[in-house]
Amino acid sequence: MTLQVSVLGASGYAGGELIRLVDDHPEMEIAYLGAHSRAGSRLGDVHPHLGGGARRLEPIRSDLPARIDVAFLALPHGSSWEPGHLLAEAGVAVFDLGSDFRMDTPERYEAAYGSPHPLPAQLPAWLYGLPELFGHTLPGVRRVAVPGCYPTSALLGLAPLLSAGLISGPIVVDSMSGVTGAGRGVRADLHYGAVDESVRAYGITTHRHRPEIEMGLEAVVSGPVPVQFTPHLVPMQRGILSTCSATLTRAGTVDTALREAYDGAAFVDVIDAPPQTRWVVGSNRALIHAAEDGPTGRAIITVAIDNLGKGAAGQAIQCANIALGLPEAAGLTTVGWLP
Structure with a gap:
């Protein structure tokens, strides 16, 4: 039986990507598209690339469980805890792309x-x-908090090495993201004239993804792992490139260890050259490159993902596939777009 799916937050970038992926999924179909903004609009007016037809965005309501099996929540911070909890309590499998349920403790x-x-x-x-x-x-x-985009890239690059005892602190993560990572809302600092031909750091020492990265790393070593994290906004639409560095505890090991960790992984490849974001845009793939800097004794791990793919909608579909007993790659076979 085809799973009936709702997307809450369907007017945003991640919501649009979820709709695109669910429409291509062999075991899922859209039953309800909910949005706080643009409710009542035709889907094709909000996301022209998804085509026309009669589908419309509806106001987010509380009477969904009888209609749906799976809910994907792509809502702003602070907006998903209530519908997420109510849907889960009603027996719906909920996959929250927001940050409301990611942290493990109050x-x-x-x-x-x-x-x-x-x-x-x-x-x-x-x-x-x-x-x-x-x-x-x-x-x-039945209740899954989908990781943030920056933490996904950092954890994929660092966690296997930290777990194996091949690296130690200080750990530094420098990440660059396209502007869709900031969402679809209108902000003066995200206008074309503000981002074109310019790169800027933001959230230095205060970005909310820093404690999420630390939480993920602590989960694999059972102890505190301080991380220095600096995100940057770059003038491109989508994609994340994270360069992660840490102290080597044993030289000549990181590339082999990462290849072994991801041997057979459906969506992660360890490659011989530093990855580029355009190699993964439109896909659920993560590309990783490992290097060792002899003079400093540091490991340098570079990770490229699509912030809307592996960093959001694609990863949510991947989680749903595993949680619901479907093939892990169902609906996620699209490779990146190039050029």
Whole structure:
């Protein structure tokens, strides 16, 4: 039986990518498109690349469970905890692309977001869904917090090495993202004239993805892992390139270790040259390159993903496939767009 799917937050970039992927999924079909903004609009008017037809965005309501099996939430921070909780309690499998359920403790959530979680007792019920690291815990799970885009890139590059004891601190992550990572809202600092021909760092020492990266790394070593994280906005539409460095504990090992860690992985490839974002745009792939700098004794790991693919919608579909007992790559066979 084809799974009936709802996308909440269907007017945004990640929501549009979810619709594109679900439309190509052999075991899923869209039953409901919900949005706070653009409710009542035809889908083709909001996302022209998804075609015309009669589909419309509807106001987000609470009477969805009877109609759907799976809900993907692509809502802004602070907007998904209520519908996510209600849908999950009604038996719907919920995959939240937002940040409301990512942190594993109320204390960590409050430290990252500056306010108490509205449902602190529910945080342990949500699984942090990075399939390559925690996929063995996904089958049968009904509440999944999809990782953030920057943490996905950093954790894929660093976690296997840290877990194997091949690197240690200080750990530094410098990431560059296209402007779609900031969402579809109108902001003066994201206008064409503000981003074209310019690169800027932002959120230095304060970005909310830093504690998420630290949480993910701590999960594989069972101890604190401080991370220096600096994100940058670059003048491109989509894609993330993260350069991660850490102290080597054993030289000549990181490339082999990463290749062994991702041997057979459906969407991660360790390659011989530093990756480019355009090699992964439009796909759920992650490309990783490993190097060792002898003079400094540092490992340098470069990771490229599509922030809307492996960093959001693609990863959500991947999590859903595993959780629901479907082939992991179902609906995700599209390769990157080039040129």
